[in-house]
Amino acid sequence: MRAPFRRSTLAALRGFESSGTAITLLPSAADYRQTLLAKIAAATRRIYIVALYLQQDEAGQEILDALYAAKAARPELDVVVLVDWFRAQRGLIGAGKQAGNSAWYQAQNLEHDQEVPVYGVPVQTRELFGVLHLKGSVIDDCVVYSGASINNVYLHKLAKYRLDRYHLIENKALADSFQRLVQKDILPSEAVHRLDLPSPPSSRSLRGEIRQFRQHLKRASYDINEGVRDNGEFRVIPLLGIGNKNPLSKTLCDLIAETDEQLTLCTPYFNMPLVVKREINRALKRGVKVDIIIGDKTANDFFIPPDEPFKVISALPYLYEISLRRFMQKHQTAIAKHQLNIHLWKDGDNTYHLKGLWSDDRYTLLTGNNLNPRAFQLDLENAVLIDDPKGEWLKPRAEEIALLMRNTHRVGKFDELDTLSEYPVGVRTFLRRVSRVRVERLLYRIL
Structure with a gap:
């Protein structure tokens, strides 16, 4: 049986009163790009x-141009861009030495009379051990929430797209809380600096400030003074988390433990923390139906076709598949009864970036959290939990799940997945080597 304290734990969360009509679901990456551009053009305050x-490519240029145009049209607009400090100052993985996006931000700053400040936010002294993984942009009183970053593939500017979730939440109190977090807990830090101005400080010189900033973030939270606890009405609940046993990670586990009948999860990287796997195991034991939507290994953003030169990073999709195969083998009985359903997503050579959780007919979690050890321990993560006790948002919720399932197929047996012997030679050789030296656990933890 489910532990009795779980429901009171979720009920104690404070959130902002809202309604199902205040949330709009966008069906595709292209719709998200067009809506984001329209929202920026129409903004009047912030x-x-x-x-x-924010990548230097066609989609990134389109968004940055829109920001500069909005600022030029309305100089009183409060415009701020936050990106990860380290990610902005390096090139793409595997693309050789590059200047990084920060050089582009600086060049754009010189070309315009108005300023669009781009702040680099470091949440750890090295990118490998933690990045800015916050989601949710604020435009006037709307929170535009998606796990997508800004580049061609995330915004479907050219031929390919990377599937994510896209929601517009019209709620002034929620938008204010998102803005206040940036203004009070991020921008004042001595570790945070503008990247659109020349000669930002070196990462090495900021190590002390970054460590202090990370400690501050562990104590930070969204301002929910205007929020209410469970009162039987529709609410949106902002959550923040960084480091071990943070409030967001705890709520994720509580949501799984709270589920009575139906749990749906999606993650691009099947590499779940032990605490999440334990809660899923317990849910299955108490009879909960569990659906997990995952990208096929070829739809992973780290996948490299076998006919291209091997890179270590390209082994990750195969590591995730190995983890999934083990999980399915352990739960084959539940899979055979259709109590546990594994849905693999694939749509041509497009990629998959879905994250989220649906618990019974009540809770929906919008998040950038990948449900992996890195998200639970290293990165700065957030989420918006939708609490719908009266079921007024059930139709759009079901429509979204159906949309996300559209290019999936159910895997009925664990042996339908490839084994090590069927992997490309470079991947096979690497995985056998790392298995011998026990590096696999480290890879699972940090990637």
Whole structure:
């Protein structure tokens, strides 16, 4: 049986009163790009863009041009862009030495009379051990929430797209809380600096400030003074988390433990923390139906076709598949009864970046959290939990799940997945080597 304290734990969360009509679901990456551009053009008071990165490509240029145009049209607009400090100052993985996006931000700053400040936010002294993984941009009183970063593939500017979730939440109190976190807990830090101005300080010189900043973030939270606890009404609940046993990670586990009948999860990287696997195991034992939507290994953003030169990073999708195969083998009985359903997503050579959780007919979690050890321990993560006790948002919720399932197929047996012997030679050789030296656990933890 489910532990009795779980429901009171979720009920104690404070959130902002809202309604199902205040949330709009966008069906595709292209729709998200067009809506983001329209929202920026129509903004009258504030634009806070928050992303892991704003890439120098056609889509990135389109968004940055729109921000400069909005600022020029209305100089009183409060415009702020936040990106990860380290990600902005390096090139793409495997693309050789590059200047990084920060050089582009500086060049764009010189070309315009108005300023669109781009702040680099370091949450750890090295990118490998933690990045800015906050989601949710604020445009006037709307929170535009998606796990997508800003580049061609995330915004489907050219031929390919990377599937994510895209929601517009019209709620002034929620938008204010997102803005206040940036203004009070991020921008004042001595570790945070503008990247659109020349000669930002070196990462090495900021190590002390970054450590202090990370400690501060562990104590930070969204301002929910205007929020209410469970009162039987529709609410949106902002959550923040960084480091071990943080409030967001705890709520994720509580949501799984709270589920009575139906749990749906999606993650791009099947590399779940032990605490999550334990809660899923317990849910299955008490009879909960569990659906997990995952990208096929070829739809992983780290996948490299076998006919291209091997890179270590390209082994990750195979590591995730190995983990999934083990999980399915352990739960084959539940899979055979259709109590546990594994849905693999694949749509041509497009990629998959879905994250989230649906618990029974009540809770929906919008998040950038990948449900992996890195998200639970290293990165700065957030989420918006939708609490719908009266079921007024069930139709759009079901429509979203159906949309996300559209290009999936159910895997009925664990042996339908490839084994090590069927992997490309470079991947096979690497995985056998790392298995011998026990590096696999480290890879699972940090990637």
